[in-house]
Amino acid sequence: MFHARSRKKSKKIPAPTHPRAPRPRIKGMRPTIAAASAGIACAAVAVATAQLAAAAVAPGSAPIAAIGAAVVDAVPEPVKEFAIRTFGANDKLVLLAGIGAALAVLAAATGVVARRRLWVGYAVLALLGGAGAAAALTRPAASPWWALPSLAGAACGAVVLALLLRGRPDREAEGRAVPGRAVDRRGVLIALAGAGIAGAAGWRLGGTGDLEAARSAVDLPEPASVGPAGTGLDVDGLTPYLTPNADFYRVDTALVLPRVLPEDYRLRVFGRVANPMELTFQDLLDRDLVEREITISCVSNEVGGTLAGNARWLGVSLAELLAEAGPEPGADQVVSRSADGWTAGTPTAVCTDGRDALIAVGMNGEPLPLEHGFPVRMIVPGLYGYVSATKWLTEIELSSFADFDAYWVRRDWAAEAPIKTFSRIDTPKPLKTVPAGPTAVAGVAWAQQRGIARVEVRVDEGPWNDADLAPVIGNDTWRQWQWTWEAEPGRRKLEVRATAGDGEVQTGERVTPFPDGATGWHSVVLNAE
Structure with missing residues (x-):
């Protein structure tokens, strides 16, 4: 006799619950990003307010300008030389941009910390305001009023910080309190817009429009003594x-x-x-x-x-x-x-x-x-x-x-600094490829108060060749020169040297500008084919 097997239903074992609480979903910006944005907005308001106040006091009293000037005074000479050599006329713009970038990073970090510890934000604003005021007061042309823009900017930044970081906990995380203060996100946008408007107004009021107008209105009289006018050489690429x-x-x-x-x-x-x-x-x-x-x-x-x-x-x-x-x-x-x-x-x-x-x-x-x-x-x-x-x-x-x-x-630069004999190749440019055959080599040379009597060019450290000199009107202007080079195929090195009117031949010894001017022969390397 066969007995049917009884079938028992197996129980489903529930999957173990994850021991960690579910991650809260944050609406809009994450709290950290919002706090960093609030810090940047406070800094922007502070800087814009200071810029607006500086327009009434003196443009140089603005904190970024004052701190930048203090940096220029304090940095070592090799750093100054590097900045001038690397950035040329844009060195000041690079410095101001660097200060602005550093301030933005500091402001963002301060906003994040101030979300939990508001007093840190106030302390950083006070320190920055004090640093800007101190830097402004150290400028040679400063008056006590020069401290006002930095202090006013710090005060406005503190007010904005208090408004953006409200005193209640942030409860955006599905009912769970996120540690720290809530950020008024709409207020951040309003603060940034207000900073833009104030900054633009300060820039315009403290700008150079009135100076340009005054300059345009100047009517220079005719000179009582007119010196001779020089003439230049017509060579493509020559200064x-x-x-x-x-x-x-x-x-x-x-x-x-x-x-x-x-x-x-x-x-x-x-x-x-x-x-x-x-x-x-x-x-x-x-x-x-x-x-x-x-x-x-x-x-x-x-x-x-x-x-x-x-x-x-x-x-x-x-x-x-x-x-x-x-x-x-x-x-x-x-x-x-x-x-x-x-x-x-x-x-x-x-x-x-x-x-x-x-x-x-x-x-x-x-x-x-x-x-x-x-x-x-x-x-x-x-x-x-x-x-x-x-x-x-x-x-x-x-x-x-x-x-x-x-x-x-x-x-530590020299107290008395007469200009040294100098010569330069303007054309052809370094690393340029020129056709073999006759090639114009040209440039300028100067030795003020002595004048330029001779310019010589050589190829691949061979014999020196005399260049043709432009007419000269006196010893206080540079002198253009030109030499026709019969270029032979290959990689070539051109060098130039000048002789001053007193017979002194320009030295080939390379010396850096510090402390009384650079020396050495200028050279360019190029290809002829």
Whole structure:
């Protein structure tokens, strides 16, 4: 007899529950991202408020500009040289962008921490406001009011922080309290928009529109003394004989252009003089003006560099001005000060030895451009710019080298810096491929106060060949040169050297710019085929 098997239903064993609680789903932005955005918004409001306040006080009192200027003063000389060599005229923009990026990162991190510890946000704002105020007050042209923009910005940033990080817990995580304060996301967007509007207003009010208008209204008088005009060679790729204002090199420490209106301008001549003087801009224009073509160069110019330019300058004779002031015995240094407090020290003997040292008001037939010293600057031929070419000139003090060290001299650059003999190949460019056969090699050379008597070029360290020189009008301008090279196929190296009017041959020894100017022969490597 067979018995049927009983069938038992098997029980389903429930899957074990996960020991961890389900992850909360966050609506909108995650809390950390929202907090970081709130920190950035607070910083943006602080900076924009400070910029707006600085427009009323002085553009240089804005915290980012003031801190940037302090950085420029503090960084070692090799860093300055690297920045100028790498970024050229954009070095200031790179510095300001770097400060802005660092501030944004700090602000984001502060927002994240302040979401749980609000006092940290207030502390960071207070520290940044204090740092900006301290940096502004250390600027040479500062007044006590210069601290106001940074402090006002920090205060506004603190108010916005309190509004964006509300006092209740964040309960967006499906009813579970997320540690920390809730972020007013709509408020973040409003704060960023408000910062943009305030920043734009501050930038516009503190901008250069009124200076440009004042510059356009200046009517330069005809010079009483006009120097000869030079002519250039017509070679493709060769630097023009006269450098257009827009292309003229710019090297200075001013992150924000000093604001000096012609109607407010005063030039003080004082110190160790018998007759102190104070001249307005119109007083300068009413004097007998001199127009001369003069090449100036920056001491930071590397071998083959472009930190030099030739322009037609219009101005008052510095020698005549000093003669009226009457330097006293021992006053062997002319200390010139910029509107932002920067200083240069020039030997008094150089300013009065007959060269065309000028208090310049014009450049290439028009008032000085803003970035080149409007309304007044100094030009002394034969010396590197850091001891002779003060922009935005407001003071001339007769002193002595024993009593005063100017801005760059305190940073161990040479006190007296005559320009060294320099030559450069402009064309052909390095690493360029040129056709075999006749090839134009051309460039410029300069040795102010001595002039250029000879330029030589050689190929692959072979014999030196004389180049043809452009006509010369004097010893204070650069001289263009040209040589026709019969290029042979292959990889070739061209070198150039110049001989000054006093017979000194340019040295081939490579020396960096610090502390009194670079030396060495410029060379280019290229291919001929």
